[in-house]
Amino acid sequence: MSTRKERAARRAGEFPPPPEPLAVPVFDSHTHLDMTVSFVEDAGGAGSSVESLIDAAAKAGVDRLVQVGVDVASSKWSAELAARDERVLAAVALHPNDAPRVADLDEALRAIEALAAQPRVRGIGETGLDTFRTGEDGRAAQETSFRAHIAIAKRHGKALIIHDRDAHADVLRVLDSEGAPETVILHCFSGDADFAAECVRRGYLLSFAGVVTFGSAGQLREAAVRTPLEQILVETDAPYLTPMPYRGRPNASYLIPLTVRALAETKGVDLDELCAAISANGERVLGPWR
Numbered sequence: 309m310s311t312r313k314e315r316a317a318r319r320a321g322e323f324p325p326p327p328e329p330l331a332v333p334v335f336d337s338h339t340h341l342d343m344t345v346s347f348v349e350d351a352g353g354a355g356s357s358v359e360s361l362i363d364a365a366a367k368a369g370v371d372r373l374v375q376v377g378v379d380v381a382s383s384k385w386s387a388e389l390a391a392r393d394e395r396v397l398a399a400v401a402l403h404p405n406d407a408p409r410v411a412d413l414d415e416a417l418r419a420i421e422a423l424a425a426q427p428r429v430r431g432i433g434e435t436g437l438d439t440f441r442t443g444e445d446g447r448a449a450q451e452t453s454f455r456a457h458i459a460i461a462k463r464h465g466k467a468l469i470i471h472d473r474d475a476h477a478d479v480l481r482v483l484d485s486e487g488a489p490e491t492v493i494l495h496c497f498s499g500d501a502d503f504a505a506e507c508v509r510r511g512y513l514l515s516f517a518g519v520v521t522f523g524s525a526g527q528l529r530e531a532a533v534r535t536p537l538e539q540i541l542v543e544t545d546a547p548y549l550t551p552m553p554y555r556g557r558p559n560a561s562y563l564i565p566l567t568v569r570a571l572a573e574t575k576g577v578d579l580d581e582l583c584a585a586i587s588a589n590g591e592r593v594l595g596p597w598r
């Protein structure tokens with residue numbers, strides 16, 4: 309006999325069934341394949357591999373993705389994967405919640421900058437500000453790291469991929485004081501319609517995750533409505549933020565169809581048209597993949 313708790317624990321390691329594939333392919337603008345594999349392993353799920361996750365995504369019509377590093381080791385790994393798999397581009401950075409804990413921030417930033425020079429590293433991120441998980445004592449180091457990442461993105465002509473948690477105004481303040489790179493992507497966009505309008509006005513791209521499918525995310529759906537097709541992206545942030553109805557199960561790029569269908573419905577646009585726009589945006593600001 310298994311208790312409800314045991315069954316829930318098993319499901320936490322169990323991928324949801326594949327959704328109906330997309331007719332027009334899109335890409336996942338933000339995923340952590342390495343973290344997804346270890347997340348599922350830790351939750352006691354059946355072995356998944358990086359390769360199987362990329363293959364499953366392609367079958368669902370998600371034929372490209374951006375693998376995002378969060379520290380020097382995972383950034384190196386991301387760059388290596390992108391160099392050997394044409395379906396993958398990489399982003400490299402120190403995560404804003406890790407930056408304050410890095411023993412030697414300057415040395416770590418030098419390692420990120422070295423990776424930024426690689427041709428299939430197209431994004432600098434995720435970087436940014438997080439006042440939810442980082443307390444007062446870590447904020448100065450977090451901002452120093454964010455500023456350094458902005459400079460790296462500009463020096464190498466790469467897209468800046470921003471993690472913004474409860475820090476909308478401060479993110480804009482830092483971008484204004486440094487001068488934003490040509491391409492800025494707000495990963496897992498979490499603002500309301502007004503903040504979306506402000507980001508759109510600045511030419512930033514807004515990347516929407518599975519959160520748009522949550523019942524409680526009315527404000528976020530209003531933000532999606534305010535985002536023009538030329539500035540919208542879609543992502544998983546896997547293994548987290550699994551779209552409905554599979555919240556609580558592990559996420560992966562093959563589930564993007566659930567999120568992109570919800571986005572199309574929210575925006576009242578044709579699904580194929582939205583997918584084509586997202587693909588074109590990715591190829592324009594990050595690509596080409598092949």
Ligand SMILES: [Zn+2]
Pocket residue numbers: 338340376434545
């Ligand atoms: Zn992430």
